[in-house]
Amino acid sequence: MNKNFILYAAILIFGLAAPFIFPAFKVQLSILCVLIVLATTWNIQGGEMGYNSFGNILFYGLGMYLCASVQVGMFFPLAEWTESGGEKTFVHTPPQFFQGMAVGLVVAAVVPTIVAGLIGYSILGLRGHYFAICTLGLGVAAGEISGGIEIIGAGQGFTTPPFPNVGSLEARGEFFYFLSFFTLVLTFIAVRSIYSTRFKLILNAIRDNEDKAEAMGIETMKYKIIGWMISAFFCGLAGGIMGGLVGYIDSTDVAFDGREMGVFMVLMAILGGKGTLWGPIIGATIFHIFKEGFWTFFLGWQYVALGVLIVVIVIYFPEGIMGWLREKYPERFGEVVDEKDRKAQVELK
Amino acid sequence: MRLNKIILSFVSALVILLSTSVASFAKVVGDKIILGAAISLTGKYSSNGVHTQNGYNMAVDRINSMGGVKVGGKTYKFDIIYYDDESNPKRAAQLAERLISQDGVEFMLGPYSSGLTKAIAPVTEKYGVPMVEANGASRSLFTKGYKYLFAVLAPANLYLDVAIETAVELNGGKPVRIAQAFEQDAFSQDVRLGILDAAERTGSKIIIDDKLPKELNDMAATLVKVKQMKPDVLVVSGHTKGALTAIRQIAEMKVDVPMLAMTHCDAAKLSKQHGKNSQYALCASQWHKSLTYKDDFFKDGMTYAADFEKEFGYDPPYQSAESSAALLVFKDAFERANSFDQKKVRDALAATNMQTFYGNIKFAPGGQNVDKPMVLFQVMCDASGSCENKVVAPLKWASAKLIHPIPKWSER
CATH class of the missing domain: 3.40.50.2300 (Response regulator)
Structure with a gap:
């Protein structure tokens, strides 16, 4: 317990000091926080519950559009802001910007949660591949639909309100970093506390054998929906922040970016080790560093390098980094290994 | 609890990595x-x-x-x-x-x-x-x-409105019927706005107004409508892929339309890639070598x-x-x-x-270049099948006369 406390304190201090130690990397660090949130929440479905969802991007994109729309709509006519070739330019004063952002983020978190409940009710009855394909469709459909809605800019995209001038150039980076770091901490605390309750055991039971779980009297549907709603809450929040950070929302390339973000969140969780608390966090961090490195040093080849990375992950780390460590050093994970039994098994092989 | 050690060493490795990778260039x-x-x-x-x-x-x-x-x-x-x-x-x-x-x-x-x-x-x-x-x-x-x-x-809204005006002019000053299909992206949607303005100005009617997905690979649905409704002008814009897709499918489906106005013909190397099939396409261009x-x-x-x-x-x-x-x-x-x-x-x-x-x-105060008009060129092919882009508007630079209406596929 004590050691744990030291670890968390160290990470927290590092997180709080990071933008000042690496002032040039604020944007990358903010994105890292968002990636961790996405990977960690995906892990609730993909890792703990055994439902491979490609649809979490739906909540992320929804949060992004909602946050920006509220932020603009609270003070100015939204239709005029997004009107293509809009001749009018509105400027948010600092209080307007921050109030709008605050309300926007609340909406960005709450609405996707409700949407997740509604969609979940209708599709969480599907299992396995059927669920995966269905959720894949959700993200694609959302991208195409939002690309046709004029009030949020349609194909023109949606420029989010520019950060107000509050003196320092660094303020924007710092604001978004702390916002995303705070969201990350919130997500971590929430997920960690969930994982220490019976709820996690139920999710695991669904993963291991859903029929048996039902036979044991667990209302699996209810828990599946709640699990998805929790993910949606944080995905929406992450989306809202990301929209402000990027500054420009495009329906298929930024918001409902299933091809990138939607796949990355799965990849990161698998890389780190799904079904573990730390796995997605480690996976997202390594993935982000790899990706940024590829972009800098293998210009034009980054996706080839990324493809190789994915192949390596699947072949050598099918259980992810945490799973690999766990197999290699089981005693460090608090598992007791019977040396005789292990040897016997090795000989059998 | 050795796990903590692993994580701690991981975090410190990250710190070292980040701090050594700061590259410094200057302007x-x-x-x-x-x-x-x-x-x-x-x-x-x-x-x-x-x-x-x-x-x-x-x-x-x-x-x-x-x-x-x-x-x-x-x-x-x-x-x-x-x-x-x-x-x-x-x-x-x-x-x-x-x-x-x-x-x-x-x-x-x-x-x-x-x-x-x-x-x-x-x-x-x-x-x-x-x-x-x-x-x-x-x-x-x-x-x-x-x-x-x-x-x-x-700016993008000026790309093709000349084409509409030309079509109206060739129609004896009478309004024309326009079919248009645009990719859902910022540029193409702006080209669309330009067409809407031009249509309003000339009293022309837009009879088909389709939005196409990004990474355009198929626009057959729009072309079927075009075949049925026979507009005077068909306008398509969707970057390079859009131009290639449009020409490919128009030729495949033998869609007859008196005027075909597009963007990105030269970037797509239309005249090379599709040869005679791209003939008569009218293209907006910021520049032409002539x-x-x-x-x-x-x-x-x-x-x-x-x-x-x-x-x-x-x-x-x-x-x-x-x-x-x-x-x-x-x-x-x-x-x-x-x-x-x-x-x-x-x-x-x-x-x-x-x-x-x-x-x-x-530059205007907004930042756009106000001193350079757009040009329109048309893909023209000779008997041997080699095609070239020739400027047809504005007249000041025209090196060829606009061919209008486009001959029917059955007569080509």
Whole structure:
């Protein structure tokens, strides 16, 4: 317990000091926080519950559009802001910007949660591949639909309100970093506390054998929906922040970016080790560093390098980094290994 | 609880990695002026991204070999740091941030496409980094009050409205029936706005108004409607892929329409790729090699095209020409500002008034180039089947007469 406390304190201090130690990397660090949130929440479905969802991007994109729309709509006519070739330019004063952002983020978190409940009710009855394909469709459909809605800019995209001038150039980076770091901490605390309750055991039971779980009297549907709603809450929040950070929302390339973000969140969780608390966090961090490195040093080849990375992950780390460590050093994970039994098994092989 | 140790060592490794990877460039090192650019080297805009990059590189080499940039009595050479934005606005915004705050770039060149320029402009604006862009034509870029954004091209809504006016003129001044299909992206949607304006102006009716998905591979549904409703003009815009798809399917389905107006014909190398099938397509272009503008570096359009072909092995599309022009604008501004102060360079850029091989360049307060009209060319093929783009409007530069209406497929 004590050691744990030291670890968390160290990470927290590092997180709080990071933008000042690496002032040039604020944007990358903010994105890292968002990636961790996405990977960690995906892990609730993909890792703990055994439902491979490609649809979490739906909540992320929804949060992004909602946050920006509220932020603009609270003070100015939204239709005029997004009107293509809009001749009018509105400027948010600092209080307007921050109030709008605050309300926007609340909406960005709450609405996707409700949407997740509604969609979940209708599709969480599907299992396995059927669920995966269905959720894949959700993200694609959302991208195409939002690309046709004029009030949020349609194909023109949606420029989010520019950060107000509050003196320092660094303020924007710092604001978004702390916002995303705070969201990350919130997500971590929430997920960690969930994982220490019976709820996690139920999710695991669904993963291991859903029929048996039902036979044991667990209302699996209810828990599946709640699990998805929790993910949606944080995905929406992450989306809202990301929209402000990027500054420009495009329906298929930024918001409902299933091809990138939607796949990355799965990849990161698998890389780190799904079904573990730390796995997605480690996976997202390594993935982000790899990706940024590829972009800098293998210009034009980054996706080839990324493809190789994915192949390596699947072949050598099918259980992810945490799973690999766990197999290699089981005693460090608090598992007791019977040396005789292990040897016997090795000989059998 | 050894797990904690692993995580702790992991975190500290991360700290070390981050702190050693800080690269430091600066805007002007020794005798080099370093410009930053995020270019679409991969993704859906990759072909146009490469056209843009080739245009930039061509101009950098030319300016450097012809004496470079003279500022404060010293001679400097251009150098460009490129990153790949993957045709993704999120990535582009991130890279702009990176170029400025990590690489220390103080002057930027634009990316390819309006969408990506829209994503980058807020970043350059925030840091007060002057950006000369050559490939973001969306009108909304110029109404947001950006002070550091300068575009050497004419805004997107002007691309094809000439075509509508020409169609009305050829129809004896009577309104025409327009069918249009546009990709759902910032640029094409702006071209659409231009058509809507032109239709309203001329009293023309829009009978088909389709939106097409990005990465356009199929527009058969629209073409079926066109076959049924027989409009006077069909307008299609969807970057390179859109142009290729449209021509391929129009030929496959033998769609007869009196006028076909498009964008990106030259970037898609339509006349090479589809040969006679692309014949009679009317294309909006920012530039054509036969225009008679001149400058000291590339001489004129014909010379530019020949030099470009020698270096890169293909006829330059206007995307390359306008990108080269962006460097000429920067050079001119640096020399007039006689300083590397961003504010001064910005003011010098705003006062630009020059002629390049690509056209006259003079910026409106919004940042768009107001001194250069669009041209329309038509793909024309001779009996042997070799096709060429010939300017048909405006009349001042026309090297051929517009063929209208397009002969039916059965008569070709």
